[in-house]
Amino acid sequence: MKNRIKNLVVCEGDLPEGITFENGMAAIDCEMMGLNPHRDRLCLVQVGDGNGNVWLVKFSSNNYDAPNLKKLFADSRVVKIFHFARTDMVFCQKYLGVMPSPVYCTKIASKLCRTYTERHGLKNVCEELLGVKMDKEQQCSNWGAPVLTEAQKHYAASDVIYLHDMKNALDERLKSLDRLHIASQCFDFLPVRANLDYIGWENSDIFAHH
Numbered sequence: 001m002k003n004r005i006k007n008l009v010v011c012e013g014d015l016p017e018g019i020t021f022e023n024g025m026a027a028i029d030c031e032m033m034g035l036n037p038h039r040d041r042l043c044l045v046q047v048g049d050g051n052g053n054v055w056l057v058k059f060s061s062n063n064y065d066a067p068n069l070k071k072l073f074a075d076s077r078v079v080k081i082f083h084f085a086r087t088d089m090v091f092c093q094k095y096l097g098v099m100p101s102p103v104y105c106t107k108i109a110s111k112l113c114r115t116y117t118e119r120h121g122l123k124n125v126c127e128e129l130l131g132v133k134m135d136k137e138q139q140c141s142n143w144g145a146p147v148l149t150e151a152q153k154h155y156a157a158s159d160v161i162y163l164h165d166m167k168n169a170l171d172e173r174l175k176s177l178d179r180l181h182i183a184s185q186c187f188d189f190l191p192v193r194a195n196l197d198y199i200g201w202e203n204s205d206i207f208a209h210h
């Protein structure tokens with residue numbers, strides 16, 4: 001896994017200026033203090049370019065200015081690939097004031113094509129589609145610590161390093177099942193779904209009869 005990461009950079013407070021995504025795709029993941037956006041702060045945003053370069057944008061205080069990161073999230077020419085985008089998008093809206101768009105969610109894609117299993121975690125999808133075993137040991141570590149350990153850095157990077165390849169593999173499956181279009185419609189709806197979570201409808205299905 002480590003060889004796939006060619007360049008791992010920790011950046012305080014924002015992405016460096018001038019990063020380009022030649023294939024129009026950026027892999028994104030977020031680490032927070034917990035899962036409640038109104039209580040738990042956003043600590044880290046990982047960005048991968050699909051060519052082995054990973055930037056870990058670390059937020060140590062309540063300064064979320066980050067103009068370069070916000071520009072990327074709002075850039076309509078760059079698709080942001082997440083695994084379970086819904087939660088991360090709410091935190092981006094809350095702390096950075098931007099709802100990332102357009103987005104691709106590898107978890108939704110997996111649910112739409114791997115109907116024979118309930119196992120849609122990043123680790124499971126990665127293992128089946130790419131034959132890569134991921135280590136999830138640092139998942140519950142303290143992302144708000146002033147200095148990240150080497151293990152945390154590599155764990156954080158590993159969450160974005162496979163997303164481009166996963167998207168390609170999932171798109172192949174979706175295509176063969178003729179489900180690319182419904183997947184794309186789900187991704188288009190994600191900013192609305194995340195906003196419903198953010199404004200208080202996270203636990204109710206407003207499309208249900210009751």
Ligand code: MG
Pocket residue numbers: 029030031156159
């Ligand atoms: Mg993660």
